[in-house]
Amino acid sequence: MISVGDRLASDRHELADFMAVQDEFWARGWTDGLPVVPPTPDLVEAFLATAGLEPHQVVGVLPERGREFNAEKVAINAVMAGCLVEYFPVVLAAWQAMCAPEYVLNATAMSTSGAAPLVIVNGPIVKQIGMRTGTNVFGPGNRANATIGRAIRLCLINLAGASGPFDKATLGHPGRYSYCIAEDEESAWEPLHVQRGLAREQSAVTVVSAEAPQFVRDSTAVAPEPLLLSYADQIKRWNQHGPAVVVVNPEHRAILEGAGWSKSDVSNHLHRIAVRSLADLKRASRAKGDVMAGDEEKQVMLTARPEDLMVIAAGGQGIFSAVIPPGGARSDAVTTLVPEPGCAGECFI
Amino acid sequence: MPITVLDPTVAPTVREFHRAARLATLEGTTLALLNNSKANADVFLDELAGVLRARYGVNEVIFAGKPSSSKIASRALLDDLAVRAHGIITGIGD
Numbered sequence: 346m347i348s349v350g351d352r353l354a355s356d357r358h359e360l361a362d363f364m365a366v367q368d369e370f371w372a373r374g375w376t377d378g379l380p381v382v383p384p385t386p387d388l389v390e391a392f393l394a395t396a397g398l399e400p401h402q403v404v405g406v407l408p409e410r411g412r413e414f415n416a417e418k419v420a421i422n423a424v425m426a427g428c429l430v431e432y433f434p435v436v437l438a439a440w441q442a443m444c445a446p447e448y449v450l451n452a453t454a455m456s457t458s459g460a461a462p463l464v465i466v467n468g469p470i471v472k473q474i475g476m477r478t479g480t481n482v483f484g485p486g487n488r489a490n491a492t493i494g495r496a497i498r499l500c501l502i503n504l505a506g507a508s509g510p511f512d513k514a515t516l517g518h519p520g521r522y523s524y525c526i527a528e529d530e531e532s533a534w535e536p537l538h539v540q541r542g543l544a545r546e547q548s549a550v551t552v553v554s555a556e557a558p559q560f561v562r563d564s565t566a567v568a569p570e571p572l573l574l575s576y577a578d579q580i581k582r583w584n585q586h587g588p589a590v591v592v593v594n595p596e597h598r599a600i601l602e603g604a605g606w607s608k609s610d611v612s613n614h615l616h617r618i619a620v621r622s623l624a625d626l627k628r629a630s631r632a633k634g635d636v637m638a639g640d641e642e643k644q645v646m647l648t649a650r651p652e653d654l655m656v657i658a659a660g661g662q663g664i665f666s667a668v669i670p671p672g673g674a675r676s677d678a679v680t681t682l683v684p685e686p687g688c689a690g691e692c693f694i
Numbered sequence: 695m696p697i698t699v700l701d702p703t704v705a706p707t708v709r710e711f712h713r714a715a716r717l718a719t720l721e722g723t724t725l726a727l728l729n730n731s732k733a734n735a736d737v738f739l740d741e742l743a744g745v746l747r748a749r750y751g752v753n754e755v756i757f758a759g760k761p762s763s764s765k766i767a768s769r770a771l772l773d774d775l776a777v778r779a780h781g782i783i784t785g786i787g788d
Contacts, residue, residue, distance in 0.1 A: 353700060355700040357699070357700060358699050358700075359697070360698075360699060362695065363697065366699055383697050411708060412704050412706050414704060417700075418703075449765065452764030504704045673764075
């Protein structure tokens, strides 16, 4: 008779009790510094069963580090993060997205820039697993948002090896503990995954390598143009080009949607107005060289393309929205389908 | 009560590889310098090329580069340099 967990290939450790697990895992560099749920064989098997995956099924590779990731290892890290079994398909989808070559996982995970993968979840799965889209969307308190984001960080540490001497983040940022939100699809705007070619009834994860959110406070604007000046004022300080996120709260959305502005209208407008003169950039040491004649008139765009500004609806009542700068490393945003919980393994591969 | 837990890590798979024969001398050789495309790498490598020529008698220096410091050099680029140069110098860092 095969008992639970016998199919699993990972090395086993028998430890005295819960606190011994914490001490051992921390000492081995297997945690983010917070306590973890002990990844027991029965829990890991339950996660795999929910996703309909075999332990050895490969769900991603990282050629630069000579690593291959199977479902068992991702499940172990999802258990450690505190995920419920029904969150596991979202974790898998996010990890698969990050393993796409265009995401440039190795550099984004280890770079001095200290960026973190921002995971944005769309589609029916958001309500099915109770994700937060509104008030305090980036903040603590929602089990799914918190643990899915944390699972991704633990995968980076334990699977990609982005820890210890290999994680060279000069500062890092708080989103490197957990950075996962869901979009508010009650908005009149087209959801992000639909913009990226999927159907509204499909569930999807989009990963974006990103710096920490910069808040945009605007309580006075009543029309799109003056409102977006506040957003552009933050974008003008960005450090590098690449895909970025603009998180628009309901009050600001009411202004934009009320005036008939789509997400694309917002992206195009922000791309156009987020400019600084070359002279200004030079004075701020953001461009090389001394200020020359004509530099005051030369306008430099702070974003490379309008489509780099991914506008999403999220957040609660209030006057604060956010812009989230690109993480750099020439990383592209990647969107992957999330199968319904209980879907068979072929949905992932 | 004891708890059995699973190792959450993945070890790299190290493929078998062989080191190329070391050069006995740099005198008269052709060397390739692979720029990682970080800021000022060109300045550093220009200086290095001068030192290699003046102090070590390197005959020719080929400058090559990657499109992004974040991505690995392509197989085609490395194969090409392997044919054209006796040795390649590259590095990592800012």
